[in-house]
Amino acid sequence: MQTIGVGMIGSGFMGLTYSEVVAKHAEGCRLVAITGGRRAATLAADYGVTAEASVESLLARKDIDAVVLATPDLDRLELTRQAAAAGKHVLAEKPMAPTVAECDEMIAVCKAAGVNLGVVKTERYRKITRKAKEFIDNGEMGPVRMLRTVSAFPQSLAKQLFDERAWMTDPRGGGLFMGMASHNTDFLRWLTGRNALRVFAQATTYSDLPGPPLSVMANIVFEDQIMADMWITSELPDPSLPSSEVRFQVFGRDAMLDLENFEYLDVSRSGKWERIYTPERFDYLKEPKSPIRLFPHRGVIQDFIDSIREQRPPHVGGAEGRAAVEICEACLISARTGQAVNLPL
Structure with a gap:
């Protein structure tokens, strides 16, 4: 089964969280590139991957199969449109989007493109x-x-x-x-x-x-x-x-x-x-990379990666994100x- 190349969109606290999980904890995947936010270059350097100049350049990479949207919720619909159009599977942080109407469009564009849409529910x-x-x-x-x-x-x-x-x-x-x-x-x-x-x-x-x-x-x-x-x-x-x-x-x-x-x-x-x-126990702010803290995040990432490799919907997909x-x-x-x-x- 293929190793899934993952692009990280967002470099804040959750961008760090999922970069760590993809790079060091989840199986069947590898972190390829990071873009978005003022910390993108530093975060990419920390993991020895490329800091892409834009979302467009990250989505254009052939070695990226899926993206994690560790971004503000008001940006996720447009980012999902772009990712789906580029044929990339999408994992969106919670809340999936600010409105049901935006959730519906995210579901629709991913379905039309034949890509998986997962939603973070730790x-x-x-x-x-x-x-x-x-x-x-x-x-x-x-x-x-x-x-x-x-x-x-x-x-x-x-x-x-x-x-x-x-x-x-x-x-x-x-x-x-x-x-x-x-x-x-x-x-x-x-x-x-x-x-x-x-x-x-x-x-x-x-x-x-x-x-x-x-x-x-x-x-x-x-x-x-x-x-x-x-x-x-x-x-x-x-x-x-x-x-x-x-x-x-x-x-x-x-x-x-x-x-x-x-x-x-x-x-x-x-x-x-x-x-x-x-x-x-762990210190949430002082130990962001603690395996204890990352355990549920690893579960989220692993199911998303497995769903791509096994050619099935993720267990927590767009319908669950929309319902919340x-x-x-x-x-x-x-x-x-x-x-x-x-x-x-």
């Missing part, structure tokens, strides 16, 4: 989340009835991110809300194995920070009358909430589950709580209109 590849999914799927909880999820950050972090990533305040993009919530909405769908049917939400920004809403509370109804609450905010005072960066709680007929991505997985069964998993964005967009529509929004849009 929550599906963490050891701790897979254990949670296994606990639900093995039937110990009985039918799932309700879920609750929180992603909360302090306002000081939002200010720092906006200073470093001005594109997050661009009204054409999904902003920090979609960047956070697209994880949560996909994870809710994945855990339940159900589609969302209706969304009612409120959204606002309490501070003077620009861009899309920074605080959203939503009620989501899934198939089989499964109810979920989702709270996304980046406006809490320091030091924010303990164990709230990415937290999920699942309530079934017979048992309950409480999960914080980087802290613990607790389950309640037979009338008592017990800790069934504690993830390995659809719930997020429905939240914003509901908040704007004051009405519940039925899905699909």
Whole structure:
């Protein structure tokens, strides 16, 4: 089977992340070139690959079979158009795009070109989340009835991110809300194995920070009358909430589950709580290349590469990316209109 040549579009934190994974962790692929962003030349030098002057020149290379779009979400549709036209497979960071309409076009152009479209959903590849999914799927909880999820950050972090990533305040993009919530909405769908049917939400920004809403509370109804609450905010005072960066709680007929991505997985069964998993520790900011941090990213890349080599769709493709964005967009529509929004849009 062929070794897949990968081009990296984007050289920020996630460009570094996926360059490291492609170059040193994933199998059946090799990093060929990097373009885009002020760090592209340095990042390319670090991995001994070419720093291409433009997206066009990178896509023109015959030794590149696929590209990773580690770019702002508002750029992904146009980059996907260009990549598909050049016959390159596409892996898009999350959120897939700021709107369902853009997701639909990304899906359409890749289908027309006969190339794979994958979407980054690291929550599906963490050891701790897979254990949670296994606990639900093995039937110990009985039918799932309700879920609750929180992603909360302090306002000081939002200010720092906006200073470093001005594109997050661009009204054409999904902003920090979609960047956070697209994880949560996909994870809710994945855990339940159900589609969302209706969304009612409120959204606002309490501070003077620009861009899309920074605080959203939503009620989501899934198939089989499964109810979920989702709270996304980046406006809490320091030091924010303990164990709230990415937290999920699942309530079934017979048992309950409480999960914080980087802290613990607790389950309640037979009338008592017990800790069934504690993830390995790492420093997110100081150890960006830690194998512990990169484990779910390797899972994303490996499935994408395998899908190309095996000539099959990726397990997490455009439909999954679109569905996560659809719930997020429905939240914003509901908040704007004051009405519940039925899905699909």
